[in-house]
Amino acid sequence: MNTTDRKARKKSRITPDLRVNLGGIILNNPITVASGTFGYGMEYEPFMDIASLGAVIVKGTTLEPRAGNPPPRICETPSGMLNAIGLENPGVKAFINQHLPVLRSRKTTVIVNIAGNTVEEYAELARTLDGQSGIAGLELNISCPNVKQGGLQFGTDPVMVQELVAAVKSQTSLPVMAKLSPNVTDIVAIARAAERGGADCLSLINTLLGMAIDIENRKPFLANTFGGLSGPAIKPVALRMVYQVASEVPLPIMGMGGITDTRDVIEFLMAGATAVSIGTANFVNPLVTQEVLAGLRDYMEQNQITSVQELIGAALPQGLPKKGSAELT
């Protein structure tokens, strides 16, 4: 392109198309909020119109109410934090009766994160949520490091992952997104297992298992001993895993892990994520999602990028595997 062309193009203002298709979940833009960091949306309503988000992924929901772990539950670490909340939530019935109607009234795209102790519990959760209006998709929490049963123990075994995803798929017509744990040797193997089970898309990464020690009292700082590390400290690890999975597995990816600004968002998209989730950064700056949404728009306008599709997987040498898994249908 010569300089006159460039000047001419710069003058023509474009309206970037931010819509993405995450395995059947249509998002108005690729900026979403990660489960467990945004409550049920209302907590952040004073700061924004939550319908402006690509989606709200609500707090991990179980069949029965859960009290969660005893305190201390969180610990700040360099550029990050550990948490061991233990899936405190009011249970799926309370979610359907109390929280879902509010979210529906706000016209927010809702993805429900579900967690159970057994394959049957996941299947029952999927069945229970299936007929409910106002849900765009399910995220399978097969990677929570902070509960004794289920969670991580499912997410680290490819056979279990496939079985679990298949069991959930058989009970729901909703798109299913499997949330992968970084606490594995080969995340691509787990991603492939989810694909074999019929997952429509993947989300990664969940938190990295870590700990801190209270040196005054000579004991683990968190009551749960271990917790999940999140925040900017884990971003390079998360980005690497998104890149690896996107290179090998033809499923759309919701990328997350330490995203705090527009640059991070673009990095994840270029690594092959179709959409991204902001998590811990919401705590630091409640306006972060609005800022990166505006930032992404500006970046696309300045660089004459008409559709966010042009960014997805842009840094992958071979591009996205098989057919463009992120195309709008």
Place this chain on the structure above:
Amino acid sequence: MPSVEKALVIRHREIVPYYYELEFIAPSIAQEVLPGQFVNIRVSNSLDPLLRRPFSIYNVDKKLGSITVFYKVVGRGTELLSLMPIQKRLDVMGPLGRPFSIPGNINRAYLIGGGVGIAPLVYLARVLTDSDIKVKVLMGASTAGFICGRDMFDQLGVNYLISTDDGSEGLKGKVTDLFEQQLFLQDCDYIYACGPEPMLAKITRLALDNGIDGEISLEGRMACGVGACLGCSHPVLKDGNRSYAKICSDGPVFRIGEMLLHNGDVR
């Protein structure tokens, strides 16, 4: 409704070693904030330390649109904050949390503060005095030099009694001893307390034993400040069952006897 403001720092000084008074202009927050609520402050623009730090409200100047917080340097976050020069902008989020309530039927209130826990009671004393409620402040510190808020209580014309661990001023002992000593006067029908958890546990027991109602304000490590992360959960007795309440959004102010307190004789 909470908001985020880039607040101009107009006053920041060390009162006694490690204890700071910080005043900044945050008009929206100042208009709304009630005693007992708090603000979440970013102590630096970098991502380390990552999380905001919660501070109770020491004083508010609604005309000027300013808020004053009083804090003690206890770790890296407050140490960094203590270096914040005046005329700089501070990222402040608030007002957050459940405020102290002011029941219509109270006439004489005790305000009981331990250490830096006296901070939110200063603003409360002003509001109670404006509502014609008679206030007596009981405040405890390790030593006389660390007693804070005295000048403010003098300005308000509020009575205060002091206890110090080393006996350098007032009663030698804890502020809980001071409370116990005052009980025979029966000149109090409501209490407001803020301080370390063992102190609140003892105050709770004394208040319940003497049939006095009131409220306590708890401290806790928190991340979001708005009830989303569930990181600051504190044990509570609800219908006889143990569950958790969020200090940031269910509190930080709780009814006396509502919380399960460490070192406390729990009811």
